Amino acid sequence: MLAVITAAFAPSAALLAFFYLKDEFENEPLITVARCFFFGCLLVFPVMFIQFAFDEEGLLQSPFLTAFVQTALTEEFFKWFLVYFTVFHHIHFNERYDGIVYACAVALGFATVENIFYLISSGVEYAFLRALLPVSSHALFGVVMGYYLGKAKFSRNRKKTMAAFALFIPVLLHGIYNYIILTQNYWTYAVIPFMIFLWVFALRKVKQANRMQAKHYSKNP
Template sequence: MLIIITAALAPSIALLCFFYLKDEFENEPLTTVARCFIFGCLLVFPVMFIQFAFDEEGLFHSAAATAFIQIAVIEEFFKWFVVFFAVYHHVHFNERYDGIVYASAVALGFATVENIFYLISSGVEYAFLRALLPVSSHALFGVVMGYYLGKAKFNKIRKKRFIFFSFLFPASFHGIYNYILLTQNYWTYSVIPFMIFLWVYALRKVKHANRMQAKDYTHNKAG
């Protein structure tokens, strides 16, 4: 069991450290980041209950509905809900990049517990593949979510639009990812290019958040 927990936890911690250290200005308090990670871990249980209930009722009969609604919308909404109501208004959410750190922490907490359950049922030999795909994808969805929440925090004019984007884009990307896995027999030919796209897209958001934060610092000093 210890091997499974370690195999499930290691990629999440590595990815969280990666995005945490990408902050070029002020690193967030580790206690707050850890709290977000734990919140993400706990989210797995209500999400699993709701998804199980949908399975029992047989509400979704198509791959598209399953991928986009039963999986993507439900999971990303719960993650978004936690980030928005637990840390968006927090005193430590004081930079554009902060949303990326906190949202990726919640996402990776969720991915870790989900990964533990999968490895228990299927075997630790899947740990490497899980790290490359589901765990990484959850992290990237979190980065996108946090990027737009950071924009919303510091843009009063387009605040509502960016808050909507902070849910819409991660849920859409998550739905596409799951739809590929559910419908393609040779899904590696589609999911690998999609993962490359996600990494490029997310890293651009990381770079842009830091660039905009630099402009904010320059503006504040000038003011």
């Protein structure tokens, strides 16, 4: 069991540290980041209950609905809801990049517990593949969500639009990822280019968030 927990936690810790240290200005308090991670861990249970209910009732039969509604919308909505209603108005959310840190922490908390359950049922030998694909993808969805929440936080005229983007775009990306897995016989040939795209897209958001913050400081020294 210790090996499973270690294998599940290690990639999440590495990814969270990576994006945490990408903040070029002011690192967030570790206790606040840890709380977001912990709350993300707890999110797995209501999400699993809802997804189990969908399966039991047979409400979503098509791969498209399963990918985009049962999985992507359910998981990303709960993450978005948690970040928006717990840390969005927090005193430490005071820079554009902060949304990335907090949303990524929530996403990786979720991914860690989900990963533990998967490795318990399927075996720790899948830990490396899980780190490369599901865990990394959750982190990248969190980065994109946090980027738009950061824009929403400091936008004068487009708060609601940016907050909506913070949910819609991760749902879209997550849905595409799941749809590839569900529908392609040789899904690795499609998911690997998509993961490369996700990394490039997310890292651009990281740079843009830091650039916006630098511009803000240059105008308000």
